[in-house]
Amino acid sequence: MAEAIQQLILDTLDKFGTIQDTRTLVLPGHTQPAANHDSQIIILGALNSLASREMITYTTQETVSHVLTPEGSQIALQGSHEARVWAAVPFKGEGAPMTPKQLEERVGADIAKIGQGRAFKNKWVGKEGGGLVKIASEIVDVTQLEMREVDSSGTLKVGEKELAELRKRKLIMQRKGQWFTVRKGPAFSTSIVKPETDLTIDMLATGSWKTSTYKKYNFDAEGLPTNGGALHPLLKVRDEIRNIFLEMGFAEMPTSSFVESGFWCFDALFVPQQHPAREVQDTFYLSDPSTSLPPPEAYYSRVCKVHEHGGYGSTGYRAPWSDAESRKLLLRTHTTASSAAMLWKLAAKCRGERDEDLAGEAAHPTPLKSGDDGFRPAKLFSIDRVFRNETMDATHLAEFHQVEGVVADRGLTLADLIGFMRVFFKKMGIENLRFKPAYNPYTEPSLEIFAFHPQLRKWVEVGNSGMFRPEMLEPMGFPKDVHVHGWGIGLERPTMIRYGINNIRTLVGHKVSIEGVEKSPAVRF
Numbered sequence: 001m002a003e004a005i006q007q008l009i010l011d012t013l014d015k016f017g018t019i020q021d022t023r024t025l026v027l028p029g030h031t032q033p034a035a036n037h038d039s040q041i042i043i044l045g046a047l048n049s050l051a052s053r054e055m056i057t058y059t060t061q062e063t064v065s066h067v068l069t070p071e072g073s074q075i076a077l078q079g080s081h082e083a084r085v086w087a088a089v090p091f092k093g094e095g096a097p098m099t100p101k102q103l104e105e106r107v108g109a110d111i112a113k114i115g116q117g118r119a120f121k122n123k124w125v126g127k128e129g130g131g132l133v134k135i136a137s138e139i140v141d142v143t144q145l146e147m148r149e150v151d152s153s154g155t156l157k158v159g160e161k162e163l164a165e166l167r168k169r170k171l172i173m174q175r176k177g178q179w180f181t182v183r184k185g186p187a188f189s190t191s192i193v194k195p196e197t198d199l200t201i202d203m204l205a206t207g208s209w210k211t212s213t214y215k216k217y218n219f220d221a222e223g224l225p226t227n228g229g230a231l232h233p234l235l236k237v238r239d240e241i242r243n244i245f246l247e248m249g250f251a252e253m254p255t256s257s258f259v260e261s262g263f264w265c266f267d268a269l270f271v272p273q274q275h276p277a278r279e280v281q282d283t284f285y286l287s288d289p290s291t292s293l294p295p296p297e298a299y300y301s302r303v304c305k306v307h308e309h310g311g312y313g314s315t316g317y318r319a320p321w322s323d324a325e326s327r328k329l330l331l332r333t334h335t336t337a338s339s340a341a342m343l344w345k346l347a348a349k350c351r352g353e354r355d356e357d358l359a360g361e362a363a364h365p366t367p368l369k370s371g372d373d374g375f376r377p378a379k380l381f382s383i384d385r386v387f388r389n390e391t392m393d394a395t396h397l398a399e400f401h402q403v404e405g406v407v408a409d410r411g412l413t414l415a416d417l418i419g420f421m422r423v424f425f426k427k428m429g430i431e432n433l434r435f436k437p438a439y440n441p442y443t444e445p446s447l448e449i450f451a452f453h454p455q456l457r458k459w460v461e462v463g464n465s466g467m468f469r470p471e472m473l474e475p476m477g478f479p480k481d482v483h484v485h486g487w488g489i490g491l492e493r494p495t496m497i498r499y500g501i502n503n504i505r506t507l508v509g510h511k512v513s514i515e516g517v518e519k520s521p522a523v524r525f
């Protein structure tokens with residue numbers, strides 16, 4: 001159809017040189033000229049297509065035309081109300097005059113009411129013996145003719161006064177319209193050749209590029225939206241995980257300091273001073289400054305003691321203790337360093353000290369009531385960067401983000417930890433979990449968490465967890481019946497899985513190009 005209209009326009013131009021008014025065209029398959037609004041819209045499509053190939057030029061003329069209201073359309077089809085009344089009643093002397101009630105039944109109440117008045121006024125019908133009869137032997141239904149004229153031409157030849165009258169009767173309404181004057185363009189021809197949009201190897205090889213016509217660039221077209229101001233995939237997943245913690249009633253721990261001491265990163269966690277993780281191949285140490293301020297005194301000596309000699313039911317490591325090792329400054333290897341410091345603060349009241357987090361109480365510590373050992377349950381989380389002296393490859397960098405959580409309460413069991421993990425991962429859309437016994441110096445028992453990866457069809461490790469040892473909690477001052485769960489989950493791995501990235505350097509490098517996604521510029525992260 002579109003092509004047939006284009007052809008019609010070209011042929012008409014060929015014959016007459018110009019098309020003064022596109023409303024005079026008779027479209028293929030039509031018998032009447034294309035005077036109405038819809039036809040002009042169709043013609044405009046054809047004109048634009050031809051103009052883009054410079055086959056024609058055109059100018060637009062604005063018009064105000066008229067269209068029928070639903071009532072007007074009904075009149076165009078079935079006649080005016082007065083004509084329908086006239087048609088319904090009998091001729092004078094032919095049968096009984098029609099009563100108003102009978103008329104209502106025949107044509108409906110509305111038409112009977114409005115139509116009667118006009119039919120009287122036009123002297124088409126008259127009254128006889130309480131009923132109605134035809135007095136005009138023949139009528140011309142001008143309203144119906146006018147409706148048909150407006151429908152096909154958008155106006156009335158007789159003039160503006162009649163149009164205004166029909167508008168007042170709500171039979172027609174105004175509509176802004178357009179029509180066009182068309183002239184031949186520089187590339188005018190009567191044969192339509194579909195323009196090429198791409199230059200292909202084939203066209204170059206055969207030489208057909210020399211004679212082909214090409215679609216013009218449209219420099220006014222809007223460009224594709226750019227990917228400005230979007231969140232990095234890591235930040236998106238971090239937000240998602242943060243929301244899961246918050247909706248489960250966790251509070252976020254402050255973890256802004258990347259530099260920690262050996263004491264908080266390892267000693268407080270009962271990691272032996274000779275542990276391989278503390279060696280330079282695994283941990284980055286600072287050279288300037290290289291030593292930390294002294295840790296809290298009484299607590300420090302309890303920690304030394306449990307390492308060297310044991311206590312709280314433990315034999316300790318029975319290895320020599322080094323202050324220097326404890327004071328070394330390093331880039332934290334896990335956020336469990338911050339968790340340890342937070343737990344130590346949480347136990348302040350248990351130690352009978354001021355609670356540092358409660359400003360009012362810090363000034364005036366309230367003595368504990370009898371039977372209160374000062375312990376308050378807590379659920380804390382953090383998501384932040386950690387650093388390890390690793391050989392870098394596709395899945396390892398010297399730094400990554402750790403999602404860390406601790407829950408402290410009386411009488412917690414391993415089942416609580418497993419239950420938490422199931423709920424937490426389910427909220428991330430991971431339902432298939434397995435737990436494997438593991439070893440951490442600071443937790444007993446310890447569990448590695450594995451999730452089934454549906455695309456890789458294998459179990460992948462997603463986290464490490466456990467119940468903190470008494471050797472860590474009791475020197476802080478926690479009562480014996482308080483247990484603390486802890487866990488660490490990487491942020492990069494779930495993000496890589498979510499976004500189909502298989503090289504970690506793609507995720508954190510300067511160029512974020514994501515396999516399978518980069519080809520589609522419409523996808524935003």
Ligand SMILES: N[C@@H](Cc1ccccc1)C(=O)O
Pocket residue numbers: 333334335336404440443464465466485486487488489
């Ligand atoms: N710190 C551990 C995670 C962990 C945190 C707390 C308890 C148990 C394990 C890690 O780096 O993997």
